[in-house]
Amino acid sequence: MVAAGSHRGFAGNVARGFVALAGLTLLAVLALDSGLREAFLTPGVGYAVVLDGAQFRVDRETAERMAERSRARAALGRLEAERRIQTQVAGELDDLFAIAHERLPELADWYFSVPGEYARLSMWVLAQSGLGGDDHLATKTMELLFAGKDPAESLARIDGLAAEGLAAHASELRAAWLADLIGIAQGSRLPTRRRAPDLALQLDALAAEFGGHGDSEFLARVSAGSASAAVSGAMALGIARLGTRAGAAALAGGRASTRIAGQGVGKLGTAGAGSLGCAAAGPAALGCVVLVATATWVAADWALLEMDEWQHRDERIAAWEARLQELRVEMEEDLLRYYRNAIAGWHDALEREVDRSFSPLAAPRTPARHGVPRIWDEG
Amino acid sequence: MRRFLNDLLWLLPAPLGLILVHQFALDASDAVLGAIVLGLALLMVAGLWLQALVRRRLFLAGALRAESFWHRRLRGGFGLAVAALILGLPLAVILLVAAVRPSSDYFLFALVITAPVLILLWQGAYRLLSGHAVARFHAVLALRAALALNFVLLFGVLAIAALLQSYPDFGGLTLAQAVLSEVGRQDAESELLAGLLQMAAAKDALAWWLGQQLLPGMPGSNVAEAMLVLGAWVLLLATDALAAWSYLVACSAVLTVVHWREWHPGTG
Numbered sequence: 001m002v003a004a005g006s007h008r009g010f011a012g013n014v015a016r017g018f019v020a021l022a023g024l025t026l027l028a029v030l031a032l033d034s035g036l037r038e039a040f041l042t043p044g045v046g047y048a049v050v051l052d053g054a055q056f057r058v059d060r061e062t063a064e065r066m067a068e069r070s071r072a073r074a075a076l077g078r079l080e081a082e083r084r085i086q087t088q089v090a091g092e093l094d095d096l097f098a099i100a101h102e103r104l105p106e107l108a109d110w111y112f113s114v115p116g117e118y119a120r121l122s123m124w125v126l127a128q129s130g131l132g133g134d135d136h137l138a139t140k141t142m143e144l145l146f147a148g149k150d151p152a153e154s155l156a157r158i159d160g161l162a163a164e165g166l167a168a169h170a171s172e173l174r175a176a177w178l179a180d181l182i183g184i185a186q187g188s189r190l191p192t193r194r195r196a197p198d199l200a201l202q203l204d205a206l207a208a209e210f211g212g213h214g215d216s217e218f219l220a221r222v223s224a225g226s227a228s229a230a231v232s233g234a235m236a237l238g239i240a241r242l243g244t245r246a247g248a249a250a251l252a253g254g255r256a257s258t259r260i261a262g263q264g265v266g267k268l269g270t271a272g273a274g275s276l277g278c279a280a281a282g283p284a285a286l287g288c289v290v291l292v293a294t295a296t297w298v299a300a301d302w303a304l305l306e307m308d309e310w311q312h313r314d315e316r317i318a319a320w321e322a323r324l325q326e327l328r329v330e331m332e333e334d335l336l337r338y339y340r341n342a343i344a345g346w347h348d349a350l351e352r353e354v355d356r357s358f359s360p361l362a363a364p365r366t367p368a369r370h371g372v373p374r375i376w377d378e379g
Numbered sequence: 380m381r382r383f384l385n386d387l388l389w390l391l392p393a394p395l396g397l398i399l400v401h402q403f404a405l406d407a408s409d410a411v412l413g414a415i416v417l418g419l420a421l422l423m424v425a426g427l428w429l430q431a432l433v434r435r436r437l438f439l440a441g442a443l444r445a446e447s448f449w450h451r452r453l454r455g456g457f458g459l460a461v462a463a464l465i466l467g468l469p470l471a472v473i474l475l476v477a478a479v480r481p482s483s484d485y486f487l488f489a490l491v492i493t494a495p496v497l498i499l500l501w502q503g504a505y506r507l508l509s510g511h512a513v514a515r516f517h518a519v520l521a522l523r524a525a526l527a528l529n530f531v532l533l534f535g536v537l538a539i540a541a542l543l544q545s546y547p548d549f550g551g552l553t554l555a556q557a558v559l560s561e562v563g564r565q566d567a568e569s570e571l572l573a574g575l576l577q578m579a580a581a582k583d584a585l586a587w588w589l590g591q592q593l594l595p596g597m598p599g600s601n602v603a604e605a606m607l608v609l610g611a612w613v614l615l616l617a618t619d620a621l622a623a624w625s626y627l628v629a630c631s632a633v634l635t636v637v638h639w640r641e642w643h644p645g646t647g
Contacts, residue, residue, distance in 0.1 A: 009381065012381065013380050013381050013384060016381065016384035016385065016388060017384055019388065020384055020387045020388055020391070020495075023388070023391045023395075024391070024491065024494070024495060027391065027394050027395055027398065027491040028488060028491050028492070030398050030487075031394070031398060031487035031488040031490065031491045032485075032487075032488050037398070037402060038402075041398075041399070041402045041403070
């Protein structure tokens, strides 16, 4: 009995000694190793986040939710920006081309007039001789279609409005993103802890990127007005072709060239017949012939143009309308392509910045010591 | 042996509690910290009160007749408890601040090692006093002797660590700048704790600044400067002394509560 009791006492002492030793060892390790202490005693790594001037302390799950929400906001922002710019560009181009469509009859008046015909002929001759000539026709067509307004200015206005719209959108997106993240941070289990955080999430660059002022320089790019510069040249060329004979022939499917050939033969015959009456003029017969031939030529031109207009005016206007519509679609596509590229670049930069800003979440758990790090004088 | 191990096991929660305080106090609210300080203070008060009671009984046994009116009036009770509370409350606050803002990287380790050392010293003192002390007060007297010796050891270790430790370089700063820079770095969820930490930081900054500004000129300088340097180090070491004392009071309180019925001198 005594031996059994003594045995139990010894075993109890050994057990107590073991527990005491294990406890002391564990406490000593916890006391010496702050990293292990954090790992044992702190359930989650804390992150410090500064949002709109307010500091939040969030746990890992909350930080991951913030990253996901940032990505979702970036994707939503891209879709919204594209929708917004599409609506804006379509509206502005509708306004711009509505004027041109309304003024097509005036272009037709000029086109079927003698000055118009002679301008085209003289410009064609200049072009054939290598001296240029289409610039005048382009300018004239622009003036007639846009009532003297420069379409390049309208395009620049589209640029300006698009830049303003995208700036407003970026500002709204940034505000919505901030509200989202602040809402998430406030719902965190560690909302206001002011202990020195284990890791800090620096979101300033991301906030700037959401606002369009980050590394992608999104707003600076869309404010540069290069979209209108890129499409205004193509627009000018397309509109100029409306007023040229080649353009008209292309639109009318070759009938214009046939008409021109017929006109030339008819006019020569008429002018020759008119000149026969100058034989009685004596010494002034040569001048009479020139005058009569010129007048007869012009009159024949006028008559033929009137006939051409009577026959083909509606057809020509319809062709111009179709071409203007095509031009509008091409311009809209060009402008939207430009802005979509800019928006895509912005979105890519946002995604990169989200990844970079929240990259501490992917880092291995490396808890820091309590307190603000100090610079110690090792000397 | 079993008694030794039991006491050691009872004592282990003390350093564990302080490690937990060190880990979580900065995140704790005023209410939680208040509860911690109050609990710590009550524990210390219990230990201080019982030890004061034993000292009083020893005094009464030697100084007054048992039938004296004053023997009964002075046997200890509420008055000693109030005195213990007056001492225990600031000691609890000091221990809290010391745990949150350790004076050295090895402070917590020193606290852990103190537990078995105190038990060993206590057992040694108990054996040494076995042929001398009255049985009724034997354990308490041995504990007092062990506490005194342990205080010397713990304070010595902390003082040496403080002397060998590197400190922020305040060479180019004025005293106000040094104090403000240290105070500004302190922060805690609890405004109360933040204030206490700032006071401790200001005291440390004062000591470090005095030491760094005046130490280079110490060998050939005048007495006033030497006194200032000495004062700086005394200020620095006094903190360690207070921290060591408060921790040992807490440890002895744990042992006192564990052996309460055995050590209480009775109502007589």
